[in-house]
Amino acid sequence: MTKREEIIAAIRNCATQLGRAPSKAELCKASKITWHQVYKHFRGMRAAVRAAGLEPGPRGGPLDVNALVLDWARVVRELGRLPSRAEYDARGKHHSVTLHARIGWSQMAHKFVLAIREFHLEKEWSDVEQIVVKKFPLLRQIAKPFTAEVAEGAKREGLAADLRRGAQIGRELGGCEFSPPRAVLPQQANGGPAGGPGAVPQEPSRGMRLGRVVAAALAIQILMAAVGSTQQSALSIQPLNSLAINRAESAVYGEPLGLAAMAHAPTNEDGVLFLFGVLAAGLGFRVERIQRAFPDCEAKREVAPGKWELTFVEFELYSRNFKEHRHDPKGAHVIVCWKHNWPDCPEWLEVIELSKVVKRLGDRM
Numbered sequence: 125m126t127k128r129e130e131i132i133a134a135i136r137n138c139a140t141q142l143g144r145a146p147s148k149a150e151l152c153k154a155s156k157i158t159w160h161q162v163y164k165h166f167r168g169m170r171a172a173v174r175a176a177g178l179e180p181g182p183r184g185g186p187l188d189v190n191a192l193v194l195d196w197a198r199v200v201r202e203l204g205r206l207p208s209r210a211e212y213d214a215r216g217k218h219h220s221v222t223l224h225a226r227i228g229w230s231q232m233a234h235k236f237v238l239a240i241r242e243f244h245l246e247k248e249w250s251d252v253e254q255i256v257v258k259k260f261p262l263l264r265q266i267a268k269p270f271t272a273e274v275a276e277g278a279k280r281e282g283l284a285a286d287l288r289r290g291a292q293i294g295r296e297l298g299g300c301e302f303s304p305p306r307a308v309l310p311q312q313a314n315g316g317p318a319g320g321p322g323a324v325p326q327e328p329s330r331g332m333r334l335g336r337v338v339a340a341a342l343a344i345q346i347l348m349a350a351v352g353s354t355q356q357s358a359l360s361i362q363p364l365n366s367l368a369i370n371r372a373e374s375a376v377y378g379e380p381l382g383l384a385a386m387a388h389a390p391t392n393e394d395g396v397l398f399l400f401g402v403l404a405a406g407l408g409f410r411v412e413r414i415q416r417a418f419p420d421c422e423a424k425r426e427v428a429p430g431k432w433e434l435t436f437v438e439f440e441l442y443s444r445n446f447k448e449h450r451h452d453p454k455g456a457h458v459i460v461c462w463k464h465n466w467p468d469c470p471e472w473l474e475v476i477e478l479s480k481v482v483k484r485l486g487d488r489m
Contacts, residue, residue: 128165128175131157135176145178149219158454164434192223193239196232197252206233206259209450221452225417229450237263378462382486389479390462396439397421399478400460406485407476409435419456442466443475 125133134155138146141154148169151157166172173180199207199215209220209229220229227235233256240249257263378389385402389395397420404411404423410432413422421437438456440446444466446459453470464477 127161131162131165131172132176135173135178139176139178145173145176145180147181149217152219153213160436160455160457187218187222187226189226189235190239190243192218192226193232193235194249196223197236197249200252200255205255221418221455224450233260233263381482383482389482390441393439393441393445396441396460396462396478399462399482400437400439403478403481407481409437418451421460443469443477446473 134157135146135151138151138154142150146154148159148162151162151169152159162169162172166175170180195217196207196212199212202215203211207215209224212220212223216223223229223232236249236256237253240246240253246253376391377387378391378395381387381389383402386395386399390399397414400407400409400421401411408425409423410425411421411423412434414420415422419436419438421439423435423437424432425435427433435458436456437458437460438446438451440449440459440461441463443459443461443464445461446453446456446469447466453473456473458474458476459469460476460478462478464475466475469475
């Protein structure tokens, strides 16, 4: 039986038990089929369900973050303690990888406390809150109840301060105010553009463009303040003259490389991603998509003349970070890293160590 036939058989078996076509999570939980196997052979769950002779259910909307948090809290209530990722996978409605990608597994307790405060669910989830603050006592500081009057007053005061600061920055950046920028002049009553039949739409001024940038930055700051984070945001808005690079803090570079496109070795995961982009064609890869969620990259690799295989790639500075980040070893095919330092890496995971690739290129020169 081929892998494609095995997936179809698993879908039919799961549908017999459920009385309907299974979802991706239900299929993976009831069988040994992994999501990347489904994607590799069918490019999606709906196509796989149709290949099994079934009609997929209606498309679901995007997952709500608070729904994910409360499902995690339900598992906490069932266990009487904080679950491991394996325990959540066995009892939760979703997969721990989804929670980690959308929220961050280590941030679930913090997000839970914020959520029940925001939606006034303290009474319904008081038992789970006690379990959470017992594990993380510092969360008691943000678990203190706020009255509606205090919360609304703080919100108004913070918003007013942000807008005053933004207006000042807007003036510094070219006299722009926070009125909606208009790239095109209003139409006249006869249907032609203002200024006569020969007039053309005008481009937004520099002040208007900068106004959009400042307004977007303000939106980020206001959103972060609404979340109630107790840490000072590194994205807080500053005057233009304070955005200059602080020369007193020297940048850290990796070892020099003999490459035209990259002068130094990567010192973080983003550097590994860029270096892979430089070397991808030589390694036989063609990148299809880069994403924030796990796995980082979808690429195709030529396995035989005229035959290409879909490959899921995860970027790490060191290969062992894959384990420390708690990624699912079955959710990727290849780890691309600068240094390979994971001796017990699963044998089915291919590791491409870019430091050795660069060294081989240097030896050829």
